[in-house]
Amino acid sequence: MSKPENLLPLEGEAYYFGKIFSEAQAEVHFKNLLEQVQWQYDEVMIYGKRIVTQRKTAWYGKEEYEYTYSKMTKKARLWIPELLPVKQKVEEVTGLTFNSCLLNLYRSGEEGMSWHSDAEAELGKHPAIASVSLGVQRKFVLKHKASAEKIELQLEPGSLLLMAGETQQHWQHSLPKTKKVKEPRINLTFRNIKKWKTR
Numbered sequence: 001m002s003k004p005e006n007l008l009p010l011e012g013e014a015y016y017f018g019k020i021f022s023e024a025q026a027e028v029h030f031k032n033l034l035e036q037v038q039w040q041y042d043e044v045m046i047y048g049k050r051i052v053t054q055r056k057t058a059w060y061g062k063e064e065y066e067y068t069y070s071k072m073t074k075k076a077r078l079w080i081p082e083l084l085p086v087k088q089k090v091e092e093v094t095g096l097t098f099n100s101c102l103l104n105l106y107r108s109g110e111e112g113m114s115w116h117s118d119a120e121a122e123l124g125k126h127p128a129i130a131s132v133s134l135g136v137q138r139k140f141v142l143k144h145k146a147s148a149e150k151i152e153l154q155l156e157p158g159s160l161l162l163m164a165g166e167t168q169q170h171w172q173h174s175l176p177k178t179k180k181v182k183e184p185r186i187n188l189t190f191r192n193i194k195k196w197k198t199r
């Protein structure tokens with residue numbers, strides 16, 4: 001598969017590969033991950049308060065990495081067999097390798113993710129983040145920090161979006177909530193933990 005064009009008009013790179021899994025494969029991965037992933041409510045610190053998010057998340061990796069975001073430190077679980085074929089396909093298509101994966105489960109359009117950048121120190125300076133979508137199609141928006149220019153795309157089931165280069169420095173992204181969507185979606189973001197410490 002050749003690399004799609006860069007969707008970002010300035011500073012950064014985002015490539016939408018479209019569907020990398022057939023409908024049947026995407027359904028199997030969705031079902032397996034829904035059942036086998038250790039889904040947990042996410043805890044974040046907002047204005048010094050501990051908040052439990054609506055959506056569920058999980059974090060897996062090659063080692064038991066510790067990862068801090070929103071001031072909360074999480075420890076990765078080791079890869080499970082259900083994740084490996086998805087990781088392998090993503091690595092094949094992108095030509096990159098990934099040592100960890102953050103998963104999100106949105107049970108309906110009532111759940112989303114607000115504006116943020118994935119610019120944690122653990123990911124290094126110009127992180128490549130490969131995002132796989134399973135389940136219902138959802139809108140995804142990138143917003144340029146300086147100009148507020150927005151790029152919207154529809155993340156189809158079985159699709160892959162790759163963010164790379166300076167994207168996390170110069171752009172934020174979000175998954176807007178919507179009352180129109182009633183079905184669940186699973187998102188997998190493959191990442192590379194570059195530096196980490198054990199306690």
Ligand SMILES: O=C(O)CCC(=O)C(=O)O
Nearest residue numbers: 102104113118175187189
């Ligand atoms: O669900 C999505 O497509 C976005 C997930 C995301 O931005 C993240 O996990 O950092």
Ligand SMILES: [Fe+2]
Nearest residue numbers: 116117118173
């Ligand atoms: Fe993100």
